[in-house]
Amino acid sequence: MARTEGRVNNTLYIHTSLGSFQYRVTAIGVSNPYRLRPFIGAKVPINSSYAPLIHIYNPHTSTLQLTEMYTTGGGLHLELPNGEPEGLKNLWQIAPFETKTIMRANFLARSERNHTSYIRIKTNSSDEHFVILPVEV
Numbered sequence: 001m002a003r004t005e006g007r008v009n010n011t012l013y014i015h016t017s018l019g020s021f022q023y024r025v026t027a028i029g030v031s032n033p034y035r036l037r038p039f040i041g042a043k044v045p046i047n048s049s050y051a052p053l054i055h056i057y058n059p060h061t062s063t064l065q066l067t068e069m070y071t072t073g074g075g076l077h078l079e080l081p082n083g084e085p086e087g088l089k090n091l092w093q094i095a096p097f098e099t100k101t102i103m104r105a106n107f108l109a110r111s112e113r114n115h116t117s118y119i120r121i122k123t124n125s126s127d128e129h130f131v132i133l134p135v136e137v
Contacts, residue, residue, distance in 0.1 A: 003038050005029045033059040038134040044109040054103045058094040065124040066092035073117030079104045
């Protein structure tokens, strides 16, 4: 998922045993059909938490079923939006053209540093594709 919409120019650095190489890259960030937005730019004091809700929109004419959702990075955890330890399968079913809260991303700031994680979301309409949601705190 793009962090911003529109044209982006940047340099990609590849470090190998043979040396470092620079490549100029250009891309165009577009909005995604699920209306998900990256969680970037949050500033959290030490020993406090950042816990945004994740809402997803179903742009399809049939029910959207989330099949898998997990995070990278040790500091970010996913919780059900109602706080319960378990949920029924229909919690992750989104009716056509409906927006639904599906999860809470919970980050606890334990030290003063930048933290980058990703949330991967897979649905029944994206067997080969999935959405990767960046989280930068």
